[in-house]
Amino acid sequence: MSFNTFGHLFRFTTWGESHGPAIGATVDGCPPGIVLSEADIQPWLDRRRPGQNRMMTQRQEADAVRILSGVFEGRTTGTPIQLLIENTDQRSKDYGEIAHAFRPGHADIAYHLKYGLRDHRGGGRSSARETASRVAAGGVARQVLAALAPEVRITGYMVRMGEQEIDRNRFDPDEIARNDFWCPDAETAVQWADTLDFLRTKDHNSVGAVIEVVASGVPAGLGAPLYSKLDSDLAAAMMSINAVKGVEIGEGMAAATLTGRDNADEIVGVRDGQPVFATNHAGGILGGISTGQDIVVRFAVKPTSSILSPRRSIREDGSAIDLVTKGRHDPCVGIRAVPVGEAMMALVLADHLLLDRGQTGGRRGQIG
Amino acid sequence: MSFNTFGHLFRFTTWGESHGPAIGATVDGCPPGIVLSEADIQPWLDRRRPGQNRMMTQRQEADAVRILSGVFEGRTTGTPIQLLIENTDQRSKDYGEIAHAFRPGHADIAYHLKYGLRDHRGGGRSSARETASRVAAGGVARQVLAALAPEVRITGYMVRMGEQEIDRNRFDPDEIARNDFWCPDAETAVQWADTLDFLRTKDHNSVGAVIEVVASGVPAGLGAPLYSKLDSDLAAAMMSINAVKGVEIGEGMAAATLTGRDNADEIVGVRDGQPVFATNHAGGILGGISTGQDIVVRFAVKPTSSILSPRRSIREDGSAIDLVTKGRHDPCVGIRAVPVGEAMMALVLADHLLLDRGQTGGRRGQIG
């Protein structure tokens, strides 16, 4: 958690800009002997890849990952794993107009103020392109989970786009992969398609979204109070994703509206030495430590700031400009944030599995 | 951000349990030459102190802080500052009943599952008593801010208790210190008092809250993308506070409901080389870096899990119990979270001031 590195023991460092020759991630602290090849990582990248349907930026990137180190004869060696993804479709010419002006609501001006210079091509380091590196690193984390905690399942999906929320009564996990929105509610997905087509083609606008990521099968005991709490690390992880403005665990902000009697997740029994809870308001985490229930995280993604509608702004020289952002931008960047949120969940869980194993040996307190 | 340490350069480590002899914090990396004495820290602790009115736990703690190191002749020396607060009113007998049973919604069971044993007295390490250490450390951070960024002002207040939200049209900053809730809206404060009296005395219940913390006068350029983003660190900081389940920056979760056109904080001019924005949907942070606008953070605190109403639970031996938690608990722990949220804001800002100064020298990019 310093500069471009995330994690305690299972750590990754991402590098690269939107329009440089390549981007990538260095995964360090990976356990040895884990089965790993490009084929284990590529499918996750393919899910995040731009240009797959009309709901996304039309930038075309193969996003082919190469493992440059840390794997020998199909297994991790315990040494750093370098994951490299070449940038192949940069088209820098698209961005000429914003080279010296700042998109309102975009990191442009913040980078300029901090660093005194910035790689304006495609947003440089602040581009959502960086999230491909996270997804690649997340692919390694998933292999670690598969080896050390094979019960873990991570599922991300969109629950809100703008004013339109899913109906949880129509929640169908099988639907998630069937539409362009990772939406578990088929009816809502149809509405979202209409809305987004309008925003994209008519209104020259964009829209925000809420993503939910659930991890089931997570063993109890993950999380290191007080400043490496599992929820604290998840909050940092999700808030580090481009355009995220809010993070919730379990009931999230709505916990404020509940009373203690309603919010209590009653414990109604014991199964295999683990507690059985009646409800999961807590989102699987108490006191910063996993309880064995589903880990439930939500995060809000703001609408893309790069839109075709003019917005008032300034140039680097301070002169005023009505800025229209051309180029190929996601009208709802939240869609592609779904695999990114899943990746961050996998990365945090893998890290906490190792951290807990280091401190406690992975032994669990007994009940009964 | 490892175990019980928070921060990159300006770091603090808290230690201590609710019913041990003392709690405290070690502040490390503090700049030298900062004016500091107990008198600079004590007022912040006094604001958080329990037992001040009927809305809080009736535990009586002097919360007198002692500086054991790192200060010489009234100034910091650049060496670690040990802040110690003795526990004086523990009354361990109150907690006998829950020594071997788990309060639903409380960290009890999570600590048991992870560590195999726990200090059950008053919640041990998971007690909100730990937040006194944060507030003390925050007092040091405030002195650092006063010296290095004297324009910074940090203001926390409660904006929601249960179903009742403040009316922003009645927002009066001077009102905040006048009522028992740190509420900026006098009318709402009266309603909250009624509600809480009912919950506390009649309903044997508790309730959640939303706290907002605003930092004004923060220089642009703080935040280290991508995994030490200012918002990412703030999210981790606030989520690490006991009972917090959601964190928002600026529009927060509501950003999902906006379009790009509405969410764009248009830049309408330049003043003293810094941009002037028309709005602040972003909450003062773009791309993880402060822009010079107010930093706006909100977090939700769940209702206290320790209530007098019986809830179903189990004992360590697995047997069922209908648990009633006696003892002295806050019916709305969110109230006392206000000074804690302010302290975390101060700590994150002081840390990022030093981190930025280390990397960039604190120079800012020019506009105009």
Add this chain to the structure above:
Amino acid sequence: MSFNTFGHLFRFTTWGESHGPAIGATVDGCPPGIVLSEADIQPWLDRRRPGQNRMMTQRQEADAVRILSGVFEGRTTGTPIQLLIENTDQRSKDYGEIAHAFRPGHADIAYHLKYGLRDHRGGGRSSARETASRVAAGGVARQVLAALAPEVRITGYMVRMGEQEIDRNRFDPDEIARNDFWCPDAETAVQWADTLDFLRTKDHNSVGAVIEVVASGVPAGLGAPLYSKLDSDLAAAMMSINAVKGVEIGEGMAAATLTGRDNADEIVGVRDGQPVFATNHAGGILGGISTGQDIVVRFAVKPTSSILSPRRSIREDGSAIDLVTKGRHDPCVGIRAVPVGEAMMALVLADHLLLDRGQTGGRRGQIG
């Protein structure tokens, strides 16, 4: 390894100055369930305690350690352990003369140049008094080792004082605790006593020393290449002790004089799945990883800079002074560095045990 914190997973932070009210250490990341009380730590502090014989400073300190947190009913809880040692015999008046002048060879001037101010009383933070905190933390590390790697034995002793080295043919481990020098060679101990009496009482001088610390029974596989190598961490650990100017592993500097044929530790068999080596030039570490052989570390302690002989120096105002340091100083501070070196060895090993367990699960590669 940042400011005043050492360690990766098993971490400790020391705080406190020579003449403040107290010093101490916060040990974080300790496994839960480890047997621990003051009685487990005090004996190690007693070995380092000043004023025990005429070879040491005559400062009298009880060095009584108190555990303020992290232990419940005689066992560690997995939460931070605060160890506090009160300063009882400060006598600040002794140091009046050097309040505004710099002892040659002492940290005085370096602290002044860096921080612009310093706690001159007894050397403040740069005093060897800080090492009591390390020894206390080392006591916790030893309990961790006793639980997780009970075969480990750590033995420190002095092998050189000034020009006089021990004769390894007379090495007797039982002799170490019998003389005032932790010297394993009884004859040399007698010579050292004569030399030090002369330096102390007649020559008003001091002298350097070399300490050797050996850890046997250390499992193979500890060490995290490349920048948390076991030898790299040991080098940092020992070099962080006051007055240390050199660190060696195995052959150390003498490795430069050997040929590859002579330096090769031939592997001559396998016992219980572990290699058997003919020699141990490597000091138990290859490629930064322990091999199961004895870990052998040596470090050189320079002579105390605080002596009664006048040395040329300057005052803070730049004026010249012939400085004589009165007060109570060790004529050979190396003697009391023996238990400190042992403590640092214990702390590094405990940390690497947990770090390795986190990454690899503590499983070992098989031979045969």
Add this chain to the structure above:
Amino acid sequence: MSFNTFGHLFRFTTWGESHGPAIGATVDGCPPGIVLSEADIQPWLDRRRPGQNRMMTQRQEADAVRILSGVFEGRTTGTPIQLLIENTDQRSKDYGEIAHAFRPGHADIAYHLKYGLRDHRGGGRSSARETASRVAAGGVARQVLAALAPEVRITGYMVRMGEQEIDRNRFDPDEIARNDFWCPDAETAVQWADTLDFLRTKDHNSVGAVIEVVASGVPAGLGAPLYSKLDSDLAAAMMSINAVKGVEIGEGMAAATLTGRDNADEIVGVRDGQPVFATNHAGGILGGISTGQDIVVRFAVKPTSSILSPRRSIREDGSAIDLVTKGRHDPCVGIRAVPVGEAMMALVLADHLLLDRGQTGGRRGQIG
């Protein structure tokens, strides 16, 4: 300082194996606006490059570095800098014999015991080839130093090969670059050539060396007591280099032989507000903080363990073998450690410059 990352604020992470497709380093936390191109780094790599004369391994590597990120229009952007070096001359067939046997004195067996598997090709991650990544990262550090502390000069050279030491009376800095040994004493260089030719061609042997690295022009005040002391970090840095077994600062191990009177670096005046010392026994560091004097570090490199003379060892199956290591190995790996030691010095200094600037703002205490 965790796994494969070194540094506090100016941090680098190396990755890659001897016979993988590439190796590299990610440099993070670099100040923005620093002039940087491949041409600034390549010369340092060329100095370390193998195959340049008969005293080195005959492996031929172009060691051409590519900057993949973090630089825009010739200046650093403050974002991570990825440095990639392709491996072009691996010849894996050379290593077939040691695929399943362990070279005595080599990391082979330690990696096997820790990780349960290893990339045996050319030593994999434990190969000295990794040091090219350090040298590349060191090139970036040098640019940072050039910008922030332009007085700094770093000079490394060999002072001992086996039993033969240089004569300091013949020390000529201009000679260092003229011979194959980075030897500042022309006569000794001739003797070393004879010795090494014998060892290499007749004796099938190798030999150790001592390297000295001096940094002049370093500002006072660098170093963060107590566990990020400048000497402690330098010790960790040098000990992390392959085959290093000892590290000395200033007098080093010889400090043990001195008396306090002789070891005192008397302060004899003030120049430009900085102290003037009569001698530099301390090697430029007191209390872990630089004093403005030359920083003097020495380290011992053991003889290469890969030699053509047979040594007793075992195979992975435990069977005995008389092992002869063919392939292309440095007969005195110390020679190529000279630019590596310089790089580590540059990296530590750049890091501590930023760390100090973060904490203190880079202001210095006044004298006079």
